[in-house]
Amino acid sequence: MSAGSGGSGSEAAPDPDLHAAEYVLGTLGARERAEMARAIAADPGAAGRVRAWERRLAPLLDAVPPVAPPARVRAALLRSLPGGPVGSPDQLALLRRQVRRWRIAAAGAGLLAAGLALFVAVGSRPEPEGGRYLAVVQGGGALPALIVRVDTRTGIAQVRPVGADAPAGRSLELWYVGAEGPKPLGLVGGTPSRVTLPPGAAQDGVIAVSVEPPGGSPSGRPTGPVVYTGRLIAE
Amino acid sequence: MGGPTFAAGSSGTAAPPDARGSDDARLRRLLAEIGRGEAGALAELYDLTSPKLFGVILRIQRDRSLAEDVLQDAYLRIWQAAGSYDPEAGRPLAWLCTIARNRAIDGLRRKGTVEVQGPVRDDGEDWVTRLMDPHDDAAAFLDREALGACLGRLEPAHRDCVVLAYCEGRSRDELAQRFDRPVNTIKTWLHRALTSLKTCLEAVS
Numbered sequence: 001m002s003a004g005s006g007g008s009g010s011e012a013a014p015d016p017d018l019h020a021a022e023y024v025l026g027t028l029g030a031r032e033r034a035e036m037a038r039a040i041a042a043d044p045g046a047a048g049r050v051r052a053w054e055r056r057l058a059p060l061l062d063a064v065p066p067v068a069p070p071a072r073v074r075a076a077l078l079r080s081l082p083g084g085p086v087g088s089p090d091q092l093a094l095l096r097r098q099v100r101r102w103r104i105a106a107a108g109a110g111l112l113a114a115g116l117a118l119f120v121a122v123g124s125r126p127e128p129e130g131g132r133y134l135a136v137v138q139g140g141g142a143l144p145a146l147i148v149r150v151d152t153r154t155g156i157a158q159v160r161p162v163g164a165d166a167p168a169g170r171s172l173e174l175w176y177v178g179a180e181g182p183k184p185l186g187l188v189g190g191t192p193s194r195v196t197l198p199p200g201a202a203q204d205g206v207i208a209v210s211v212e213p214p215g216g217s218p219s220g221r222p223t224g225p226v227v228y229t230g231r232l233i234a235e
Numbered sequence: 236m237g238g239p240t241f242a243a244g245s246s247g248t249a250a251p252p253d254a255r256g257s258d259d260a261r262l263r264r265l266l267a268e269i270g271r272g273e274a275g276a277l278a279e280l281y282d283l284t285s286p287k288l289f290g291v292i293l294r295i296q297r298d299r300s301l302a303e304d305v306l307q308d309a310y311l312r313i314w315q316a317a318g319s320y321d322p323e324a325g326r327p328l329a330w331l332c333t334i335a336r337n338r339a340i341d342g343l344r345r346k347g348t349v350e351v352q353g354p355v356r357d358d359g360e361d362w363v364t365r366l367m368d369p370h371d372d373a374a375a376f377l378d379r380e381a382l383g384a385c386l387g388r389l390e391p392a393h394r395d396c397v398v399l400a401y402c403e404g405r406s407r408d409e410l411a412q413r414f415d416r417p418v419n420t421i422k423t424w425l426h427r428a429l430t431s432l433k434t435c436l437e438a439v440s
Contacts, residue, residue: 021429025400026295026336027407030344051324056436058329059379060401061336063365066286067293069306074281077307081274081314 020049262327270318288335295339295404385435393428
């Protein structure tokens with residue numbers, strides 16, 4: 001790994017360890033960085049030196065305060081993912097097989113104050129490349145209250161609140177509503193979580209969110225009225 | 236919205252001291268799922284870690300819209316590379332931050348020499364102070380302590396060069412301007428500082 005020979009003038013062949021250190025530090029130029037990246041891929045010795053320096057300096061990253069990025073980056077990122085490394089052409093068939101393993105990731109705060117429920121019809125139509133569906137769930141106003149994203153390839157659904165407040169002193173509960181009636185899936189917490197749909201769940205079932213007493217419905221049946229509705233559309 | 240869970244560092248959102256261990260396990264599980272092509276896992280990883288990565292990127296690439304591009308680019312890279320994540324390589328959040336840092340610095344260096352990066356908001360000492368602030372991550376306490384102590388033993392100007400390069404992506408040229416020294420002197424400072432840092436860290440651990 002003798003990057004730098006014939007490089008920017010005065011440089012003698014750099015000490016490999018210091019060169020790795022400067023790579024990690026970020027003070028090498030573009031050409032040296034590219035050379036080093038190639039060396040890391042090809043030379044375990046170089047990779048080991050770089051890794052050791054990454055470990056030495058990494059505690060400094062703890063000193064960097066987090067900054068929430070704007071939502072458009074997330075949307076653009078998910079749009080830009082390639083069609084699916086494990087994707088089969090028949091996404092709808094895949095969806096039908098996977099449906100019993102679907103999990104719902106319920107994220108974020110809550111919904112509007114009054115009793116509410118969110119109904120999402122699942123699996124209405126196949127989608128060309130990713131098996132991804134989106135539901136923009138509205139409560140009658142212009143702004144969406146929730147965005148529900150279902151990836152049929154991965155069997156993961158995510159529920160993201162956009163402009164809604166949690167009712168004080170109440171819990172939000174997720175339900176799967178199938179032919180046998182509603183089954184509780186768990187509470188919607190303040191942090192993202194995942195739940196598994198009950199065995200036998202079908203793609204024409206419905207996901208609901210209801211407002212319940214703290215800790216969830218005492219009866220095992222949802223008690224909140226339907227306020228929000230949303231339909232899945234191919235993304 | 237979107238729950239910035241990994242608010243490591245001086246965010247003030249104290250997590251339980253043992254939270255980090257299970258966080259690591261969760262991130263490792265997500266990386267394994269992403270490695271199998273599960274887009275939903277990438278979305279979840281993004282929700283958990285993007286504030287931290289954006290913070291890291293924004294310190295280096297101060298143009299916000301360019302920083303957003305770097306963030307997206309970093310997660311695409313993570314999408315491609317997750318399958319090759321080796322837990323031996325370090326903790327998952329550090330691995331993710333390294334990818335973000337490298338993308339940000341590559342972007343700066345490719346654009347050529349001294350970009351006007353706005354006024355310097357911190358000097359090296361501020362970073363070291365923040366490093367030594369109380370953190371919520373008990374597991375990394377000893378590492379931080381050691382690095383902080385070893386940085387503290389460097390010549391202040393040398394230490395500032397190291398810290399400003401690492402945390403803010405300053406190039407040798409920028410450091411030369413800032414410290415009003417020839418670039419070769421900066422290079423010598425960096426090499427000296429890095430050499431003593433390594434010796435010191437090996438002695439401490």
